[in-house]
Amino acid sequence: MKASPWLAICPAMLLAWLMVGQSAQAAQPRVPQQDSEVVEVLRERPLSEQERAWRSLRAQARVQPGNAQLATQVAWQAVRWARQDGDPRLLGQAQAALAHWWAQPAPPYEVRLLRATILQSTHQFDAALLDLRALVQQQPERPQAWLTLSAVLQVTGRYDEAQQACAALQRAGAPWHAQACALDLSSLRGEASQAERGLDVLTARAPRELSGYLDLMRAELAERLGQADRAVALYQGLLLRESDAYTEGAYADLLLERGRANEVIDRLKGRERNDALLLRLAEAYAATDDQARDRTVEALRARFAAARERGDSVHRREEARFTLRLLKRPQQALKLAQLNWQVQKEPADARILLEAARAAGNDAAADEVRVFVRRWGWSDKRLEGWL
Numbered sequence: 590m591k592a593s594p595w596l597a598i599c600p601a602m603l604l605a606w607l608m609v610g611q612s613a614q615a616a617q618p619r620v621p622q623q624d625s626e627v628v629e630v631l632r633e634r635p636l637s638e639q640e641r642a643w644r645s646l647r648a649q650a651r652v653q654p655g656n657a658q659l660a661t662q663v664a665w666q667a668v669r670w671a672r673q674d675g676d677p678r679l680l681g682q683a684q685a686a687l688a689h690w691w692a693q694p695a696p697p698y699e700v701r702l703l704r705a706t707i708l709q710s711t712h713q714f715d716a717a718l719l720d721l722r723a724l725v726q727q728q729p730e731r732p733q734a735w736l737t738l739s740a741v742l743q744v745t746g747r748y749d750e751a752q753q754a755c756a757a758l759q760r761a762g763a764p765w766h767a768q769a770c771a772l773d774l775s776s777l778r779g780e781a782s783q784a785e786r787g788l789d790v791l792t793a794r795a796p797r798e799l800s801g802y803l804d805l806m807r808a809e810l811a812e813r814l815g816q817a818d819r820a821v822a823l824y825q826g827l828l829l830r831e832s833d834a835y836t837e838g839a840y841a842d843l844l845l846e847r848g849r850a851n852e853v854i855d856r857l858k859g860r861e862r863n864d865a866l867l868l869r870l871a872e873a874y875a876a877t878d879d880q881a882r883d884r885t886v887e888a889l890r891a892r893f894a895a896a897r898e899r900g901d902s903v904h905r906r907e908e909a910r911f912t913l914r915l916l917k918r919p920q921q922a923l924k925l926a927q928l929n930w931q932v933q934k935e936p937a938d939a940r941i942l943l944e945a946a947r948a949a950g951n952d953a954a955a956d957e958v959r960v961f962v963r964r965w966g967w968s969d970k971r972l973e974g975w976l
Contacts, residue, residue, distance in 0.1 A: 643667075647686070654689045661686075661699045668706060675834030675863035683707055698724065702734055709741050712903050712932055717741055725757065732763035739770050746934030748778060748965060765795045773806050776813070779966025785810055801827060805836060812843060813936060815970030821847075834863050841869040842937075846971075850876035861885075864892055868907050871915055886915050905929035909941050919948035927954065934961060936969050943975035 636644070643666050650659040664683040671679035684707050690696035691704065705720035718741060724734035739754035751774055758767035768791050776784035788810065792803045808823035824840040837860070841853045853873035860866045871889055874882035893908045906929045913922035926942040939958045946955035959976055962969075 647682075650686055657690070657697050657700055660689065661703060664703050668703070671710075672835070673831075673833045675866065680707055680710055695723070698728060698731075702737070705734070705737060709737070711901075714741055714745055714932065725754075729757065730761055732758050732761040732766065735761055736763070736766055736770070739774075743774060743777070744933050744935055746961065748774060765791070765799055769795075769799070769803060769806065773810075776806075776810050777965060777967060779968070781810065781814055781968035785814065801830060805839075809839065812971065813967075813969040817843065817847060834860075834866060838865050838869060841866070841873070845869065845872055845876065848876075850874075854879070861888070864889070864904060865907055867892075868911055871911075875915060889915070902928070902932070905932070906938055906941055909945060913941070913945050913948060919945055919950075923949045923951065923954055930958065936967070936972065939967075939969075940972060940975070943972065947975060 643663065646659065646666075647663045650656060650663045653659055664686040667679045667683035667686065670676070671683070683703065684691065687696075687700055687703060687707075690700045695701070696704065701720050701724055705717045705724070708714075708720065709717035718738070721734050721738040721741065724731075725738060728734075735754050735757045739751050739758070742748075742751035742754060752771070755767055755770035755774060758764075758770055769788070772784045772787045772791065775787075785807070788803060788807050792800065792807065795803060804823050804827050808820045808827065811817075811820035811823060820843055821840075824836065824843065827836050828840060837856065841857060844850070844853050844856075850873040853869060854877065857866050857870040857873070861870065867885060867889060871882060871885035873879075874885055889911055893904065893911065896902075896904055896908075905925050909922045909925035909929060912918050912925060916922075923942075923945040926938075926945045930938055930942050939962065942958050943955045946952050955975075961967075962972070962976060
């Protein structure tokens with residue numbers, strides 16, 4: 590079966606929003622805290638043909654606010670660009686395109702799928718799950734909602750339910766995604782080495798349009814298994830094909846762990862608009878005693894403060910990391926990491942809570958992570974020193 594373009598891009602997109610996405614409200618006006626703060630980076634290139642076509646489509650949708658076909662076309666493109674660039678305003682534009690239906694309890698299928706996608710990108714997981722469960726009941730033969738549902742359940746640590754969603758993908762006619770979904774999940778359920786072998790086999794057999802999705806899984810799994818060189822090669826291959834904010838951030842983390850901060854600086858300069866990438870750039874500046882460290886720290890401080898004023902809790906993990914590693918405030922970082930763990934349970938969420946608890950002299954504060962890791966049989970070399 591040839592995968593649809595949406596299916597081919599969906600999982601990596603979901604991960605990007607879940608790990609580094611920002612609230613759709615992030616583009617709301619705010620007052621700079623100091624004269625030196627960068628408010629906006631102006632466009633350095635003319636609009637592409639695709640961007641001009643999208644703007645024309647958006648203009649059409651504005652004068653036909655009840656046209657679901659136009660609205661969803663506009664929203665899906667904005668969502669794809671948000672995944673690539675990490676620009677939160679694009680998620681706001683996607684939501685704005687759906688304004689006619691946003692508050693409806695049961696909007697049209699495609700609108701509701703988009704709404705669920707945007708909701709999970711802003712960590713409103715319960716609301717997203719409400720939509721997704723309704724969608725898979727409404728049309729269980731369509732794989733998109735199952736795929737999104739499995740990803741949200743996995744990131745929130747509900748593995749048994751996620752397994753059921755993976756199995757449903759097979760019945761919905763998406764066998765390649767069903768296999769990838771099951772293998773990724775099994776890598777977090779005590780079968781990491783078996784999952785690695787399975788993903789290698791699947792990558793050799795699956796359609797080429799799934800290679801990016803599968804290689805991202807393989808790269809992250811290689812990191813968890815302590816295979817840094819393999820992970821580097823996989824990340825580099827991914828980024829040669831297409832650079833997106835999530836993969837850039839994951840690769841930057843690996844480079845920082847390996848003492849290659851100068852490479853992080855070279856890669857991330859010019860991408861400061863994305864908060865998660867700016868955080869990694871600040872860590873790289875700190876590691877190299879670069880004079881740009883103070884400027885980036887102040888920019889991050891202002892951005893996190895603005896997020897708190899908006900009631901935006903999407904970046905708790907990044908703020909915990911910033912507070913611990915750059916501000917050196919372990920007690921405050923621990924509180925943020927604990928709040929974040931209540932929302933999502935990925936390896937990076939475990940790491941920052943374990944690290945903050947140790948730095949705060951309160952290892953017991955991370956015992957819930959240890960219980961979770963033992964229960965599911967995680968294999969992650971990066972966590973061994975903290976467990």
